[in-house]
Amino acid sequence: MASASDGPRAAGAGRPSTVGRPRDTGRDRAILRATLALLTETGYEQLSMEAVASRSGVAKTTIYRRYPDKAALVAAAAEYRSAGTPPEPAAAGLRENLLALVGWLAHQIAEQEVGLLGALFAGMRSDPRLAEEMRRILRRDEVAMTEHPFGEAVGRGEQVAPHAAELFAELAPAVIVHRVVVAGGRCDERFVEHLVDDILLPLLRG
Amino acid sequence: MASASDGPRAAGAGRPSTVGRPRDTGRDRAILRATLALLTETGYEQLSMEAVASRSGVAKTTIYRRYPDKAALVAAAAEYRSAGTPPEPAAAGLRENLLALVGWLAHQIAEQEVGLLGALFAGMRSDPRLAEEMRRILRRDEVAMTEHPFGEAVGRGEQVAPHAAELFAELAPAVIVHRVVVAGGRCDERFVEHLVDDILLPLLRG
């Protein structure tokens, strides 16, 4: 199956084609945007390919030419939505870098519609294919996010716990998501500082 | 819809009946238990009335005689759900109590609450009251859980961080849910120990 990290499924039988009529990238965007909108409005299970086709003004064939099934489409849409790169670590210390990173992460998560998070959440429970796709994306982002700040901190001679990166990846998204989804709270500056100063830093410094 | 606080729908056209064959309360329980089991196994959308009937050994008619639709059934099941009581703190130290508490919490979340969360997100669009009900139920346990162990630890003279209870309530459910849903991992003994020793204890002891 075409994973989300591959982007839209390659033309033809799997490999990109140079001949023939090229794909319309405008339709790519229309499909993903319609998917996100409907996902937020109605949830994963209620999301129908026909509705996506109708909303995006595209024939169903055009969708199935790109994505093998609903799970792949939704995963691609989620990835399309959160296509941001974490901030580069500045020159400052670990705390400043963590503040920036957590702030960015909180913004990424909180900015999503709560309905979208819930839809993905519920969809992962009901559709193993979607769960697999989503976890692939999450793992990739996780790695990309935690590569820099801790390595740099070590390079500066700061004291960092041995498994700081793993611990960060395990804690930060969990606490943020839990706050947004379950508790229904906001992710303001105070919360970011609380998360960094009261939870992350004490643990990551050992 | 019949809200969960109304309990099973009254007999006949809405008012309780004294004449005729009485309802079988054993079937009431069987229905709700089957609903809860299927809810945690497959999620809200996958939950079919036919599956509930089959699992509970009851005819579909018997379900629809009690609940007008799926949302009402799920709400009633969530309300019925045994609000499991956390384990009493033993005589041992804080670590042992935390291990027991986190183990119980992990089991509780993995076996029950994830399904309820899925139902929450699936149902909140079609029925806001159901969503509110779910949030209330989910919070109920998290609060009731953090009362005992830290107070006792302080009583024994153990060193405990000032806001240990709040920190615990913020961290433990978040990390567990994140592991179950996002990472897709199991909550075995190793994970419980990791959560207690590597995350909770260092923070809660200050």
Added chain:
DNA sequence: TCGATACGAAACGGTAGCGTATCGAAAGGG
């Protein structure tokens, strides 16, 4: 121009599950 591919429109088979209806039998109360 030609070949290959993308696109839209529409129809199709198949699956699934909801909620209803019907029927006979069982089980309680007055």
Added chain:
DNA sequence: CCCTTTCGATACGCTACCGTTTCGTATCGA
């Protein structure tokens, strides 16, 4: 004993929608 209601079994109509297929048309690269 009779009336009322519950319960099981089953069939049913209905809706939804997935994923596929077909065919005619549009649009690109070579």
